Amino acid sequence: MSQHESTVGGGAGGPRRMSILRLQRFVRSSMWLLPVGCLIVGVLLAVATLAVDRATGYGLVPQSVTGTPADAQTILSSFATALVSLTSLVLTVTLVAVQLAMGQFSPRIVGALLADRWSQLAVGLFGASFLVVVLTLREIRGSTSGTVPGLAMLLCYSLMLASLVVLVLFVHHAGQGLRAAGLIDLVGDRSHEFIVREHGDQPVLTGGPDAIVAEEPGNVIRVDRPALVAVAREADCVLELVPVVGDFVVGGAPLFRVHPTTRSTASTAGNPAGRIRASDLTRHVLLASERVHTEDLAYGFRKLVDVAVRSIAQPFNDPTTTVQALHRLHDLLRQIAPRPLLSGEHRDGDGVVRLVERTVSWDGYVRLAFDEIRLAGASEPQVTRKLCAALADLKSVAPPDRQGPLDRQLRLLSSAVRRCYEDEEDVVAALTPDTEGIGSGADVTVAPALGLPPG
Structure with missing residues (x-):
C-alpha cells in the first residue's frame, strides 16, 4: 500500500494525525507565537530573580558588581530606550524585505519572509528584555545608598549582551535574505527539505563509473x-x-x-x-549559494551586463547608466584583449597534465559583455554609439586571431540598428563611435586648429 493510501485509510488515527498537523502548521506559520513566548519567559525570569533578591535582602550580589542605585537606573534607562529603537529597526527591516520581495520577485514569497524565525526571535528577545528592564527598575530604591536587585541586574546585563549578539546576527541574516540569491535559496531549501522528508536524502547520481x-x-x-x-x-x-x-x-x-x-x-x-x-x-x-569574484572573472561581467540591460528596460529607460556600465566592460575587455587567457591545463612537476578544466574564451567574454546589451539597446542611440566606440578601440589592441568576435559584434550591431530606424541619417548617427554615447563623437564635437607652422 502506498504512503498516500496508508495516510488516507488511517482509521481512527486519521483525525488525531490531522490535529497534530494543524498544530504544527499553526506553530510554523504563526508570526506572533515566538515573540509572545519570549515575553512570557522574560516576565517569569524577572519575577523569579526579583523574588530571589527580596528573599536574600538584596545582598546576593554586591553593589560593586551591579553599581549603585543611580548607576543601575541610568544603565537600565538607556538600555530600555535602545530596546525600543532596536525593536522598531527589526520591524522596519522586515517590512522592507516584504516590500522588496513583493515588488521585485513574487508576492507568493512573502509568507516565507513573514514566518522567518530570526525576525521573530529578535523581536521577542528585545521585547522580553524591555519587560525585564522595566520590572527591575521598579525594584531599585534610593540613589547612592539604596538597594539594587543584584540577581535581576545580572539578568539585565546578560540580556544586554544577548541583544547585541542577536542584533549583529539579525543584520547579517537580513542582508543575506534581501539578496536575490537569498530569497531564491529560501524557497529552494524549503522545497528540498520536503523532497528529503518524503523520499529520503539520497541524490540522483549521474555520470557513470568514471x-x-x-x-x-x-x-x-x-x-x-x-x-x-x-x-x-x-x-x-x-x-x-x-x-x-x-x-x-x-x-x-x-x-x-x-x-x-x-x-x-x-x-x-x-x-x-x-x-x-x-x-x-x-x-x-x-x-x-552565490557566485563570487575570487576566481570568476565572468561574474564581474555578468553583474555589469545585468545593470546595463536593466537600465534600458522599462520602466527605467536610463541609457546613461547603461553607458557607464559599458565603460567598465570596455575597460575589462581592453585589459585582457592582448593577454593570453588561461589554458585550463594544470601539470605536475614532471610536466604531465593532471587536471583539465574548461575556461571562458575571448569570444565568450566578448559575447558575455555585448550580446545582451546589443539586443536590448539597439534602439537607444547612446548605447549603440558607445558600443561602436568600444568595439573600434578593442580592434586597435586585439591581436589578429581575436578580431573575429569583434567584427561579428559590429556586423550584428549594424543589422540591429538598421531594423530599428528607417531614416538613413538616423542609422549613420546611431552607428557613429562615441565614447560617451552622445557627447564626444566626431559628429557632435569640433576639433580646433593646431596652429602649427607650415613645413
Whole structure:
C-alpha cells in the first residue's frame, strides 16, 4: 500500500494525525507565537530573580558588581530606550524585505519572509528584555545608598549582551535574505527539505563509473588546483573538472571525471576513479549559494551586463547608466584583449597534465559583455554609439586571431540598428563611435586648429 493510501485509510488515527498537523502548521506559520513566548519567559525570569533578591535582602550580589542605585537606573534607562529603537529597526527591516520581495520577485514569497524565525526571535528577545528592564527598575530604591536587585541586574546585563549578539546576527541574516540569491535559496531549501522528508536524502547520481559527483548543490566558487594535481599524480590519472568555475552544480551531478593518463597501459589503466576517494577531490572544491569574484572573472561581467540591460528596460529607460556600465566592460575587455587567457591545463612537476578544466574564451567574454546589451539597446542611440566606440578601440589592441568576435559584434550591431530606424541619417548617427554615447563623437564635437607652422 502506498504512503498516500496508508495516510488516507488511517482509521481512527486519521483525525488525531490531522490535529497534530494543524498544530504544527499553526506553530510554523504563526508570526506572533515566538515573540509572545519570549515575553512570557522574560516576565517569569524577572519575577523569579526579583523574588530571589527580596528573599536574600538584596545582598546576593554586591553593589560593586551591579553599581549603585543611580548607576543601575541610568544603565537600565538607556538600555530600555535602545530596546525600543532596536525593536522598531527589526520591524522596519522586515517590512522592507516584504516590500522588496513583493515588488521585485513574487508576492507568493512573502509568507516565507513573514514566518522567518530570526525576525521573530529578535523581536521577542528585545521585547522580553524591555519587560525585564522595566520590572527591575521598579525594584531599585534610593540613589547612592539604596538597594539594587543584584540577581535581576545580572539578568539585565546578560540580556544586554544577548541583544547585541542577536542584533549583529539579525543584520547579517537580513542582508543575506534581501539578496536575490537569498530569497531564491529560501524557497529552494524549503522545497528540498520536503523532497528529503518524503523520499529520503539520497541524490540522483549521474555520470557513470568514471565520475565523482557533487554531494550538495551550489556554485563552484573556489578550486584548489595544486591539491587536485597532487591527488591526480598520486593516483596516476587525469582529472577533468566538469563545471566551469561559477557554474551551478546540482546535487548528484558530475563534479569530476577521472581518466587514465596517456602513458597508462591497458593492463594498468583499469578504472582510475576506483583508486580515488570522492572526498579526496570534493573537499578541494568549494561550493556556495552565490557566485563570487575570487576566481570568476565572468561574474564581474555578468553583474555589469545585468545593470546595463536593466537600465534600458522599462520602466527605467536610463541609457546613461547603461553607458557607464559599458565603460567598465570596455575597460575589462581592453585589459585582457592582448593577454593570453588561461589554458585550463594544470601539470605536475614532471610536466604531465593532471587536471583539465574548461575556461571562458575571448569570444565568450566578448559575447558575455555585448550580446545582451546589443539586443536590448539597439534602439537607444547612446548605447549603440558607445558600443561602436568600444568595439573600434578593442580592434586597435586585439591581436589578429581575436578580431573575429569583434567584427561579428559590429556586423550584428549594424543589422540591429538598421531594423530599428528607417531614416538613413538616423542609422549613420546611431552607428557613429562615441565614447560617451552622445557627447564626444566626431559628429557632435569640433576639433580646433593646431596652429602649427607650415613645413
